[in-house]
Structure formats: structure tokens, C-alpha cells
Amino acid sequence: MALYTRVKESIAVITLKNPPVNALSTAVRRGIVESLSQALQDEQVKAVVFCGENNTFCGGADIKEFSGSMSGPPLVPMIHSIEASEKLIVAAIEGVALGGGLELALGCHYRVADTNARLGLPEVTLGLLPAAGGTQRLPRLIGITAALELITTGRHISAKEALKLGIVDQVIEGNAVLAAMALALSVIGQPLNARRLSLQAPAWVPDVDYVCEAALARVKQRSRGAMAPVACVQAVRAAAMLPYSKGMEKERQLMDMLFRSSQARAMQYAFFAQRSAGKWSLPNGAQWNNTKARNVERVGVIGLGTMGQGIAVSLVKAGISVVAIEVDTKQLELGKKAVTAMLQRYAQRQGVSSPLHLLKFTLSFHQLRDVDLVIEAVFEDMNLKKRVFSELCKVLKENTIICTNTSGLNVDELAAVTDRQHLVVGMHFFAPAHVMRLLEVVYGSGSSPEAVAIAMALGKRMQKVCVAVGNCSGFVGNRMLKHYMDQSVYLLEEGATPEQVDQALEEFGFAMGIFKVADLSGLDVGWRVRKASGLISPDIDPVKPSRWRFGRRYCPLPDMLCQQGRLGQKTGHGWYLYNSPGSKEAKCDPEILKFLEDYRLKYGIIPRRISSQEVIERCVFSLANEGLRILEEGITAGPEDIDIIYLFGYGWPRYRGGPMFYAAQVGLSVVLEKLEHYHHLQPDVPSLEPSQLLRKLVAEGSPPIQQWKSHIKNLHSQL
């Protein structure tokens, strides 16, 4: 709703009230229309100030309403009547003015913002465009180039930047509502037409076509296959080329096309999934709102390799003191140099003072005696990690939390060597740890809810998107990835090339195809894991290695590449060829094509043509099937957690929601049918066997993804 108040003699204040972010729900829009009409009818009122309750102007349209039938006063005419008002209207922006919230403010004649306010038009991140006049008013206010940048990225900007761009008229420290009233009193009586953005001439630039084409190329490269950024460019272009009313028509047409699109639904699902992942819960009933996390101020980081460096940088950026440890002076100096350089670059970019005083580098474990939490980031080797954990227990305070940064080792086995199994959790960061947003917080069978709460809270402070997951081999992300990777190499055996598979995956929307990712990470990473798990052993024929291991289909191609020293980008060749070791541009390698031909000949495989559809079905559905098994086993609390892991850690296209959302969107019965088909063709690939949960969900009529949790609960109670 909206609250109407008369203050001073001549000013009315309309306060948006819809906690927590005063989203423009039906009730709020109704309240605005009624309050505005009241203000316009009251002869004593000469000016109106719009503000939001609890120092929050407005977080935009109510996204929850988008999935229903939209009712109540529409935003466009409502903002129009604000702009057309004969009485002066000022927006007092505190907290946030986002999406429809900023569009409402753009309809006002003046805008005052508090110094801490954040403004933006993030609709593109929800698969939409600012369709309440934002694409037409903003370019008229700040010009095409700046508007294109803001609207196509959805970036939130500070009040200071908004002032510089000309979006707000004043930035004040203190009470924005009082400042808006003061501004109103100082300009009452001045003509308003110059302040009505819809009356301004289109925002002229010398070469609109060139600017828009360049923006189009940028968005297509940045968000391959996404419709909304393209529509945003088209709408802003209309602001430059057409009169306001025609521009609004274009905005509306483009919104009609986006609003019910599968991409918009996926991105709005992702918005809520991200928030739901933060509300973690454990199988024992402990959860985010019934478990207290004590504060962490000092953290030890053990190991300053690539992962340790990134973790230390993220901690310091969050204002946390770090004691960083290495085994010898040389490693310590290397780590120190890298961490220092990253933090100095960060301080320079942000224009903040360097946070280096928060860091201590040492070779001595004794320096860890008063830290609140330790993150071990040594080499991925169980015995080494066990030794580190035992040593830690000798020096740490009795309530210090011990975290292991592992990408898949057994957290329980590690916890067993400590004197505090309840304080041990996994923190699986993704490389580079100071850049990647995802953090899997892995609870073992003995981890206490408090330890999980502390790790989740610490991750959040480090600006990570944290997901609590149970302890199983590879945890969630890597466990699922294994099946996706297996299918991709089987496809090579059967006739595909690395480029063909990658192209299909990139057309699907992945930031990078699987073989490019493997080259980037280094093929030796998986090789080591396969050796450790016994899949590679000395008794395997080196000339014609078996294609079956432990009674299942196995593809030895990646091992054969490693044996040839083709480890990926770092050696200048892997699945692709690179100009030199370390260079990034992947080129098709005729040697690989020949190698694949020889391989097929050697094993008597007759190559066949493989379609992009088959690539997607086999890679993506096997990923989703494993996700369903993970849900079945209770490793995550719900499908949203899995989708968030894939969106933030594995380059899954946001406009496809995540693997679980995608499976639901394609149709669970289709996924079931395809998996049955492929499993029939590959009976020695057990992971293609449709999961029990998939069969159950299909049998129960393929409920929407939001209802899966209750079906999973029933499944557990039947087991």
C-alpha cells in the first residue's frame, strides 16, 4: 500500500509501504494512484514527495506477481500521471531505486538521493526490459550511450555516479525526504515542462546506428543466446529514432515478447532460487533461522597456491584479518607477492586504501593460535590434508572451526583425524577463488549446525553465493559434472569432434564448451583423480587400453592425451591447439582429428554423424539425472540449490535457469523417455538409468519444480 501524509502546509508525502523492499505490488500501485489523486485534489498541496518506508525507496515491480495474472493499475499510465501532474513531484531516494522503482522516480520532476542509495534498471537480469518507460526516459535524461550501458547490464550504481550521470539532481547526507521537501519549496512555481522527460526531444547522437550496432555486438558476445539484452538495445534505439509515444509502443511490443518467454521465467526462477539457497537447512532440521553463527574476525589460510591466494584475497576484501601459512620461504614469498599484487590492484581500482595491514604471512603454525577459523587449501591429497589437520589441532583454540577447501575429498574422513569433528566443514571454493562467486559449504556427518552457520555466514561476507551440501564424492557440482564429461568423451569415440561438441554446448548457452573448459583447467587434474580412484593402474595395456573399467563403459581418450603430454592450455595443446603454452585462443588441431580416427580404427568403432540435439540430450540430461539422484539422497535441500551451483560455478546459462529447471521446462517425461532410450543403447553406463525420483515425479504428473521438495520428502519417508 501507500501512505498519504500532509506535512508543512503545502507538501504531501506519499510513502510506499511493502516490506522488505517496497516492491510495486498491486496494493502499492493502487495506493499510489489513490494518494496521488488525493494530493492533486487538495488545493492546499503544492508539491508531492514520493519516498519509501524503512529508508528504502523501491525495489521495483513485484517479481512474485509476474507469474500470475497481473491486475490492478498498470505502471505505465500511473507513472505518466505522475509526470503529467500540474503539481511539482520530487522523489526522495533512500536505500534502493531499482527497476520500476527508478522508472517511477524518472516520472517525478526532481530526484534527490541519499549518499548510500543504489540505483539501476536490472530488468535485463530477469529476462525483461524496463517497460515502464525506462527505455525511453533514461536515454532522454543521460544520453543513448550511458543509457545503453546501464540498461543492458542492469548494473546498480551509487548515488554519486547517478549524480554525475545526471539521473539525480541532488545527493545528500542525512534525511533525503527532508531534503526533497526543501528542494520542492525552493522550486515551487517554476515551469515543469522542462522537467518532464517524455516531452524532451529524442536523445540525439551523431551515429545512432553505429552506437547501437556496437552495443548489440557487445551484448551478443557477453550473453550468448539471451533475448532480453538484444531487446533492450532495440528499445533504446527507438528512443533515439522515434517520438516518445512511438518509442513507448516499441517498448511495449518488446516487453510483450519477453514477458511470457521461457527465458524470463528461467531468470526470475534463478532470482528466487538464489535467495532460497541462502536459507539453508540440514537433514536434522537445523537451518538458517534457528542456528546462530558466532562472528569470525581472524582466519588462517594454509597453503598459498592458486586457491589459497584467491581465498586470502577474498577474506581481506571482506575486512577479515588473515594469517597465511606456507611450508617454505620460497613458496611463502611467491604467495605473498601474488596476494599483495592482487590486493593493491583492487585498492587502486576501487579508490580505497590498501587493506594489506590485515595480512600476516608466516611459516609457523603457532601464529594460528588465536584465529577463529582456518581454511586449509593445500594440495588435493588426502594424506597431506590429514597431516595438516592433525597439526592444526595441536595449536588451535578449542573452538576454532576447521575448514577444508577440497573439490571432492571425503570431509568425514578428514574430520576423523581431528579432536573436533563437530567443528569441521568443507568449503569448496571455485578457481579463481577471488573471482568465482560460488561456494559449496559441505557438512559432514558430524558437522554441527553452528559450524555450518559460521561457514555460510563467512562465505556471504566474502560476497560468495553459498550453498550447503552434504558430503559425497565430488559434492554436488563435480559429482554431476562427471556424467556430463563422460558423455562428451563417449561422443568423441562415436564420431564427434571436440569442436562439434563444444559448439553444440555453446549454442545451448554455456559460456564455454566442455573441451575448452578441460583445456583451461588442465587435463592432468582429472587424470590424477582417476589414478587415485584406481581407474588407471599399471596392469592396463598402454597400447590399447580397455574401454571398460569396473564393469562399466570407460573412455581412455583423456588419459591417452595426458600420456602424450597434451595437458591443455598450459602445454600449448590439449583437445585444441594453442599458439604457445599459456595462450588462450583454441584452434582446431588436425592431429587430434587424426588421433580420434586412429583410435576408432583401433577399436573397430564405425564413426557416425552426431547431431547437436544428441549432444545436448546426452550431456545435459545425464547431468540432470545425477542431480535428481542427489536430491533423492538428500544431499541438497532442494532443486534450487543445484541450479544455483550450476549457474554460479559451471557457466550454465542463466536464461535456462539451471539443469533442474531446464529438465522441468523440457518436461520430465521427455527427459525420462530420452534417458531410457540412451540407456538402452549404452547399458554399460549405469548413470544413464533414470533415477528413482525422476520416475516418481513423472508418475505423479510432473509437478512444477517449486513443489518437488514435498515429493522428495514423501520419497524419503517411503524409503
Ligand SMILES: CC(C)(COP(=O)(O)OP(=O)(O)OC[C@H]1O[C@@H](n2cnc3c(N)ncnc32)[C@H](O)[C@@H]1OP(=O)(O)O)[C@@H](O)C(=O)NCCC(=O)NCCSC(=O)/C=C/CCCCCCCCCCCCC(=O)O
Ligand atoms: C537489492 C535488493 C532490492 C535487496 O537486496 P538484499 O537486501 O540483499 O535483500 P534480498 O534478500 O535480495 O531481498 C529481500 C527479500 O525481498 C524480495 N524481493 C526483492 N526485490 C523484490 C521484488 N522486486 N519483487 C518481489 N520481491 C522482491 C526477495 O525475494 C527477498 O525475499 P525473501 O526474504 O527471500 O522472501 C535485491 O532484493 C534486488 O536486487 N531485488 C530485485 C530488484 C529488481 O530486479 N528490480 C526490478 C524488478 S522488475 C521491474 O521492476 C519491472 C518494471 C517494469 C515492468 C512493467 C511491468 C509491465 C508488465 C507488462 C506485461 C505485458 C506483457 C503481458 C503479456 C501477457 O499477458 O501475456
